[in-house]
Amino acid sequence: MKNQNLNQNAIGVFDSGLGGLTAVKELNRILPQENIIFFGDTARVPYGTRSRKTILRYTREDIAILRQHPVKMIIAACGTVSSALGTDSPVEEEMPFTGVVYPAARTACRITKNRHIGVIGTPATIRSGGYVEALHAIDPEITVTAMACPLLVHLVEYGYTNRDNPITRLAAEEYLMPIKNAGADTLIMGCTHYPIIRDIIADIMGQDVQLISAGEEAAKFARDCLAQRGLLTDRAEPGHNIYYVSDSEESFRENAKHFLPDAAHGQVFSIHI
Amino acid sequence: MKNQNLNQNAIGVFDSGLGGLTAVKELNRILPQENIIFFGDTARVPYGTRSRKTILRYTREDIAILRQHPVKMIIAACGTVSSALGTDSPVEEEMPFTGVVYPAARTACRITKNRHIGVIGTPATIRSGGYVEALHAIDPEITVTAMACPLLVHLVEYGYTNRDNPITRLAAEEYLMPIKNAGADTLIMGCTHYPIIRDIIADIMGQDVQLISAGEEAAKFARDCLAQRGLLTDRAEPGHNIYYVSDSEESFRENAKHFLPDAAHGQVFSIHI
Numbered sequence: 001m002k003n004q005n006l007n008q009n010a011i012g013v014f015d016s017g018l019g020g021l022t023a024v025k026e027l028n029r030i031l032p033q034e035n036i037i038f039f040g041d042t043a044r045v046p047y048g049t050r051s052r053k054t055i056l057r058y059t060r061e062d063i064a065i066l067r068q069h070p071v072k073m074i075i076a077a078c079g080t081v082s083s084a085l086g087t088d089s090p091v092e093e094e095m096p097f098t099g100v101v102y103p104a105a106r107t108a109c110r111i112t113k114n115r116h117i118g119v120i121g122t123p124a125t126i127r128s129g130g131y132v133e134a135l136h137a138i139d140p141e142i143t144v145t146a147m148a149c150p151l152l153v154h155l156v157e158y159g160y161t162n163r164d165n166p167i168t169r170l171a172a173e174e175y176l177m178p179i180k181n182a183g184a185d186t187l188i189m190g191c192t193h194y195p196i197i198r199d200i201i202a203d204i205m206g207q208d209v210q211l212i213s214a215g216e217e218a219a220k221f222a223r224d225c226l227a228q229r230g231l232l233t234d235r236a237e238p239g240h241n242i243y244y245v246s247d248s249e250e251s252f253r254e255n256a257k258h259f260l261p262d263a264a265h266g267q268v269f270s271i272h273i
Numbered sequence: 274m275k276n277q278n279l280n281q282n283a284i285g286v287f288d289s290g291l292g293g294l295t296a297v298k299e300l301n302r303i304l305p306q307e308n309i310i311f312f313g314d315t316a317r318v319p320y321g322t323r324s325r326k327t328i329l330r331y332t333r334e335d336i337a338i339l340r341q342h343p344v345k346m347i348i349a350a351c352g353t354v355s356s357a358l359g360t361d362s363p364v365e366e367e368m369p370f371t372g373v374v375y376p377a378a379r380t381a382c383r384i385t386k387n388r389h390i391g392v393i394g395t396p397a398t399i400r401s402g403g404y405v406e407a408l409h410a411i412d413p414e415i416t417v418t419a420m421a422c423p424l425l426v427h428l429v430e431y432g433y434t435n436r437d438n439p440i441t442r443l444a445a446e447e448y449l450m451p452i453k454n455a456g457a458d459t460l461i462m463g464c465t466h467y468p469i470i471r472d473i474i475a476d477i478m479g480q481d482v483q484l485i486s487a488g489e490e491a492a493k494f495a496r497d498c499l500a501q502r503g504l505l506t507d508r509a510e511p512g513h514n515i516y517y518v519s520d521s522e523e524s525f526r527e528n529a530k531h532f533l534p535d536a537a538h539g540q541v542f543s544i545h546i
Contacts, residue, residue: 043327044317049430051521054316150431151440157322158423167424170440248324
């Protein structure tokens with residue numbers, strides 16, 4: 001009976017900003033009956049240029065906010081947070097938890113043919129070495145080419161996202177050409193913001209390179225994890241998303257539409273952190 | 274005697290990040306005997322894309338940090354904070370205070386010949402209308418062309434600051450050409466980060482347009498204000514700068530050199546906020 005109740009709890013998802021909505025979008029697609037509680041720390045975004053100590057402090061605070069609600073799993077839908085955590089879980093063992101690093105690394109190792117994988121992320125993500133470590137834990141002989149892309153999060157957050165935007169294209173070329181030239185056949189988009197400019201990234205990398213969205217992989221990993229523990233809901237009706245942000249509701253409604261069109265009309269609450 | 278003691282107090286300067294060091298640099302130049310206490314909220318930078326409510330909350334917290342030290346004046350060396358405050362002072366009347374908006378507006382009105390002034394700033398600064406209001410309070414017949422430049426703070430913070438950097442040049446052209454074409458003869462660099470790319474801005478605006486650094490003007494205004502109140506120090510030996518930041522000391526040392534070369538070797542303390 002305890003599990004029966006737990007089943008009805010929401011899946012808690014947090015991110016430094018709104019990139020994590022790419023994971024929520026995938027959760028809504030593959031688990032439409034589940035309730036989702038999302039927290040975006042929009043008053044302190046971005047995390048990717050901060051020190052590890054500050055990122056871990058923010059992470060603890062973000063998780064505390066989600067845990068004020070009945071949640072049955074927590075997803076850190078943020079490449080920077082996931083990399084800072086490494087293999088440490090920030091919650092007790094009974095609470096299912098995943099970041100985006102391991103799920104993305106697992107999929108990348110499965111689909112690469114030449115065993116050369118590219119990784120793009122924020123400066124903090126790349127500096128942490130989290131993706132490289134996860135890839136090598138799965139297959140020590142994988143070649144990894146990793147590149148920090150400090151500007152991309154901002155270009156996405158400011159809506160420089162058209163396929164032909166010259167600034168985003170120029171910045172993305174600078175970051176991606178070394179990975180393409182090095183010969184990777186698979187690219188992990190290691191920050192949950194990047195899928196919004198997937199078409200620009202795909203144009204530069206070419207059709208022979210497979211792109212992996214870290215947020216989508218985390219959503220699929222969470223589904224498997226909940227299924228394994230018997231924690232998926234048995235409700236028939238569709239679930240709801242509730243959004244919490246640390247900056248204003250208005251800025252959420254304005255920006256969320258780039259990530260998840262439905263979010264702009266959803267239930268949004270602004271909280272102090 | 275009370276004033277005698279106050280005179281020896283430091284000048285407190287704060288910014289959302291490190292742009293405010295352009296004001297500190299000018300203070301060191303024009304008031305070399307003064308002690309400076311600087312706080313940069315590097316764990317929460319940038320403010321310029323946040324809501325006004327969040328910016329004002331952060332401002333109160335930043336001022337509280339400076340006031341833990343004996344300061345005789347407070348300078349908000351941040352265009353975003355100054356614009357959010359408008360004509361309100363965030364401290365009691367006895368404490369001299371200035372932002373960057375009024376000092377820059379006053380100088381711009383004095384030097385413009387065609388009475389057409391351009392303003393660039395963060396989205397929050399431009400949205401607030403603070404500069405336009407200040408310019409019109411001084412001279413209601415000034416024409417103002419204002420433009421939000423969301424990317425420039427990041428380009429500066431990430432070191433995309435070489436005169437020939439193609440991304441910064443492209444972004445700056447997109448923001449500045451409408452101001453140039455509108456015919457402004459004076460441009461207020463309304464965010465304290467922008468002087469770092471002054472040469473790129475000058476190349477685009479051309480030699481007939483005069484550039485005003487908001488941080489430098491605030492420093493000069495502070496000098497006048499302290500002189501008027503008899504609060505300048507009478508020490509003969511050079512003053513010291515002490516730096517506080519909310520992110521790590523290391524990231525301060527790495528980034529501060531772009532703004533103020535000496536800062537990288539100064540006394541730096543990291544504090545929680």
